[in-house]
Amino acid sequence: MASAISSSFFPRSAHLSGFEVITNPVWAMLRIGEVPGKGRGLFAARDIKAGEVVLREQPLLLYPQQSTAAAFCSYCLRAFNSLGSAAEAVVPCGNCGRVGFCSATCAAAAAADPGSHCAAVCALLSACNMAGLSDEQQTALQFLARCCNLRLAAATGQAAAAARMAALAALAAPPPLSQHLAQQQHQQGSAVQAESSISSTMVVQELLGRLRHAVAAVGAPPEAAPTLEETLELLRKEGANGYGIMAPSAPDGERRIRGTAIYSQASLINHECLPSLARFDCFDGTPVAGAGATAATAGAHTAVEFRALHDVPAGEELTQSYFPLPWPLADRRQRCQEDYGFTCTCPRCQEEATWSEAGSEDWETDEDAGMEDAAAAEQAHGSGCQAPDHHHHEHPHQPPPLQQEDGGGAAEGPVAEGMDAAYINLFLLKFVCPAEGCYGTMAPPAPPGPADHYECNMCGRWRTEAEFMAELEATH
Numbered sequence: 067m068a069s070a071i072s073s074s075f076f077p078r079s080a081h082l083s084g085f086e087v088i089t090n091p092v093w094a095m096l097r098i099g100e101v102p103g104k105g106r107g108l109f110a111a112r113d114i115k116a117g118e119v120v121l122r123e124q125p126l127l128l129y130p131q132q133s134t135a136a137a138f139c140s141y142c143l144r145a146f147n148s149l150g151s152a153a154e155a156v157v158p159c160g161n162c163g164r165v166g167f168c169s170a171t172c173a174a175a176a177a178a179d180p181g182s183h184c185a186a187v188c189a190l191l192s193a194c195n196m197a198g199l200s201d202e203q204q205t206a207l208q209f210l211a212r213c214c215n216l217r218l219a220a221a222t223g224q225a226a227a228a229a230r231m232a233a234l235a236a237l238a239a240p241p242p243l244s245q246h247l248a249q250q251q252h253q254q255g256s257a258v259q260a261e262s263s264i265s266s267t268m269v270v271q272e273l274l275g276r277l278r279h280a281v282a283a284v285g286a287p288p289e290a291a292p293t294l295e296e297t298l299e300l301l302r303k304e305g306a307n308g309y310g311i312m313a314p315s316a317p318d319g320e321r322r323i324r325g326t327a328i329y330s331q332a333s334l335i336n337h338e339c340l341p342s343l344a345r346f347d348c349f350d351g352t353p354v355a356g357a358g359a360t361a362a363t364a365g366a367h368t369a370v371e372f373r374a375l376h377d378v379p380a381g382e383e384l385t386q387s388y389f390p391l392p393w394p395l396a397d398r399r400q401r402c403q404e405d406y407g408f409t410c411t412c413p414r415c416q417e418e419a420t421w422s423e424a425g426s427e428d429w430e431t432d433e434d435a436g437m438e439d440a441a442a443a444e445q446a447h448g449s450g451c452q453a454p455d456h457h458h459h460e461h462p463h464q465p466p467p468l469q470q471e472d473g474g475g476a477a478e479g480p481v482a483e484g485m486d487a488a489y490i491n492l493f494l495l496k497f498v499c500p501a502e503g504c505y506g507t508m509a510p511p512a513p514p515g516p517a518d519h520y521e522c523n524m525c526g527r528w529r530t531e532a533e534f535m536a537e538l539e540a541t542h
């Protein structure tokens with residue numbers, strides 16, 4: 067088996083043309099294009115209506131957050147406490163017994179999936195010494211163990227595993243932290259070395275050492291483990307493309323992450339601080355039971371869905387926000403740099419950069435823990451609908467009126483030229499969930515949903531256009 071493993075962790079055939087991985091039936095609405103300074107992006111191939119689902123996709127990889135893994139299905143991440151009396155049917159992992167599945171269907175689906183908690187991944191994880199590692203580091207090993215096993219499966223001729231490795235390879239990876247910090251420091255005229263990049267490499271070295279030990283312990287060929295460079299690249303891809311999937315709110319209101327999902331097509335969507343899309347998911351959706359339950363239905367509720375917040379004309383780039391919309395400029399800049407390796411130059415950032423500090427405090431609620439939780443849920447951040455992105459509705463048609471002087475016309479197409487404080491505030495009032503501490507995004511329902519309604523992708527709250535207008539009146 068060892069001889070079948072290619073010398074490179076990623077298949078050589080993998081390259082950056084996203085067209086090869088497109089299988090989504092709604093793809094006719096979308097096209098991939100290069101965006102100067104951003105890499106690839108998704109564009110509207112035709113006029114898109116507010117509320118339309120532009121993309122719906124199953125994950126390429128789905129794995130639990132180590133600290134909460136025992137409370138969620140190790141195949142589909144469904145919360146055991148969402149099952150009601152069916153929770154009695156939870157199937158413990160037959161190998162480690164530490165985690166379980168929400169149904170026999172999920173247990174069987176995981177057993178047959180080299181990228182899930184199958185026997186081989188379970189053995190690798192059980193052989194990994196997790197002592198002294200943070201939750202984040204242990205979760206990184208969940209991801210890396212799945213990658214190792216997918217690679218092994220691809221080497222034994224499993225075409226689906228090879229396709230998944232190719233899709234992983236095609237994901238964008240931001241430059242190494244050292245590179246973009248150095249670039250930032252250069253721009254700021256600082257000669258200070260980026261210490262954090264060194265410690266980060268040391269941490270990855272430590273993780274890789276444990277992974278290699280586990281690979282040996284389970285009798286897999288040493289080449290199954292990635293090199294240090296490949297591991298660093300895998301983790302950068304994971305960081306820039308993984309969507310954090312939120313757990314249901316705890317009784318005390320705390321929201322934690324249940325796991326991470328990586329989607330290949332959704333990973334093509336770039337960030338903008340006033341985006342055109344919102345992400346919805348429904349990880350605790352009603353399970354298909356009885357004879358209809360199959361491996362396919364077991365994971366059906368793990369799909370992510372992106373809906374248009376407003377009308378988008380053909381040719382315009384479709385964007386999402388990688389973190390909650392109300393975040394202040396400084397936090398957005400920091401997150402973009404540190405987690406995704408870019409400086410956001412969107413019209414909102416340009417406009418807010420001109421504001422005085424006092425003027426930018428309107429939406430500054432970053433010390434609010436709920437906002438941080440919501441941030442974790444947003445993309446990659448990792449990432450998503452999670453409610454995060456389990457995102458989901460609005461007053462149809464366009465963004466809020468941009469320039470009253472042109473007759474109150476809604477924004478159409480790029481808004482850069484009309485972006486001002488009034489537009490930004492109106493956009494936030496309209497599309498940020500009004501529920502206290504939620505910070506989700508309000509998007510119109512997918513047709514044929516009720517017109518003039520919006521639905522929050524985090525808490526599921528609904529608001530009508532009339533209610534929005536009344537709230538707007540009340541704030542003035």
Ligand SMILES: C[S@@+](CC[C@H](N)C(=O)[O-])C[C@H]1O[C@@H](n2cnc3c(N)ncnc32)[C@H](O)[C@@H]1O
Nearest residue numbers: 104105106238240306333334335336337406408
């Ligand atoms: C989830 S991927 C988005 C798709 C990516 N552009 C590609 O080519 O596959 C995230 C990465 O895209 C780039 N990116 C996303 N939004 C950007 C923006 N507003 N400006 C510059 N780069 C951006 C960054 O490199 C980021 O790490």
